[in-house]
Amino acid sequence: MENKNKKKLPGDPKKTKTNIIICVIAAFFAFGLIVFLNAEIQRNTHKEITYTKFINMLKEGKVEKVTFGRNVINIEPKEGERVAMIKVTYYTGYVNDTALVQDMLNKYNVEFSAEIDNKSSGILDFFLAYILPFVGMWVVLWLLMRMMTKSSGGGIMGVGKSTAKMYVEKETGVTFRDVAGEEEAKESLTELVDFLKNPNKYREIGARLPKGALLVGPPGTGKTLLAKALAGEAHVPFFSLSGSDFVEMFVGVGASRVRDLFKQAQSMAPCIIFIDEIDAIGKSRDSHYGGNDEREQTLNQLLSEMDGFDSSKGIVILGATNRPEVLDKALLRPGRFDRRIIVEKPDLKGRVDVLRVHSNGVNMDDTVDLHEIALATSGAVGADLANMVNEAAIMAVKDGRMAVGQKDLFEAVEVVFAGKEKKDRILGKEEKKIVAYHEVGHALVTTLLKHAEPVQKITIVPRTMGALGYVMQVPEEEKYLRKKEELLSEIVTFLGGRAAEEIIFDDITTGASNDIERATSIARAMITQYGMSEKFGMIGLESVQNQYLDGRTVMNCADVTESEVDQEVMRLLKECYDRAYKLIDGHQDVLHKLAAHLVEKETITGKEFVTIFEEETGITVKKTKSKEEEEQDGEKTSEES
Ligand code: ADP
């Protein structure tokens, strides 16, 4: 999700204003405190004494200076006690003692003077010392309380309604044109655009419109983007929240947030409420997925709000999830999220479209062929593709070029799929050789199996995401159905790396772990889901649990069967490995040649690969390129027209 353009509801300028007020108040408070302390110190360092004591001090010669004030005599002793480093002075009242001045002049030899009284009265002093600090303190306390209640959005203890995490955009500025592909999803949403624009039209007829729609699909396929586009098309505000924002530690918070959200939305209707990751609150309430009081309360509140609000005002709630299977059935009932809009991973054409949308505004040179990039990125979602275009642009800039070329795009594809080149990880000579044979093993097997040109590039430059080397393959075309033989070829290809290692080095390495994992999952799926094993036939032994995330499966068969399945998977993998072994064993010459070349160059292109392969084996490789080029040419002309 992109966060730019988003604005927190409590406006920022307001916040700085309160900050200034707080600073001013704090300064006042500090000033008052200083005055107060000053007064306290004065009280302790300026003590009253009796007149007799004063006269005695004079007689004893202890007085340094005398100042006659309006109604006090201030006495400064020569030496005496100190409080906090400050010399203590004394004062006493007037007594009708006419001889004092004469005595001081003649007998005691004390410096004395009279105070010129132009000081203000003591009231101001009193105010500064006592009233101001208290007022300041109260103001600060009051402000603190206010701040606390504000940040928790209600109750003083921080448990209450909150709008803290809700974002609202008055105008998203996104339209359906910014969403590439996903035609079906857009079509379903178009209907809602009109509803949001003219809710009255529908109300007059008495039509009941859907309150909510559920956007279902893998992460990064543009669900958020679609929701924003709907808001943009209808020119209505866009409220967005994530399901996980509702679920807090305190019971009841989520529910009150839901209430708050709907209240706000209703005041701004027509509008769109978008709840991302709705599965965080909408998880089924049965104990299968673990109960949680807070979540259930939140869900109940959401359900009752959805039932309660008047849809004729023009509020549409969109939820997004990639785990529709865990959602509570109550959420999916008519009148709630009764529509389900599937947002699929883009197919070839969709990927070209996404690439095109994101290349808008990016300088690209003539070498760029988005169709080819789309071919090489099967399985990528919109977010990946957007990322690739951006990476490519960054690479071009780093290179000091003004436009993005096809090479940048391919490099970006690799970066997104395999990570960045890890320049500092230098493979040792021996390891380099092993990796080279392993990768050539894959490439050789796939070429021998298909007699086609599926290899685009082989490299043994390590990447940040863990691969020490890899073979980039070109899928000839987008496939929706897979034949059994194709699946088997794929497994054999995965195992070709390990086979090459074993044949050449008579030893095996850990480098094949990922290959094994992937080969196993294909083999398992063939047996348990596709009904492709003779032993079990067409029985569904496994079902996919979350199809939009990692495609995790659950077994639904007896324990005995499960172990038999394992046996069968083992047998199938063994068979495939033997095939790979035989293929490579029979073509050792070309394997050596290619591996040596790879060790030297670190990267070889599909063309170089084919040249060496054809020279050594005498097998002609079918060129898939020409057909593609034709297609591209056709597409280019149609674009221009
Ligand atoms: P989701 O909500 O499904 O996880 P998002 O809507 O957040 O995915 O998509 C993330 C980004 O990927 C978008 O901001 C956009 O740049 C890009 N993207 C995804 N799908 C598309 C698409 N169909 N067309 C254009 N851009 C897309």
Ligand code: ZN
């Ligand atoms: Zn491998």
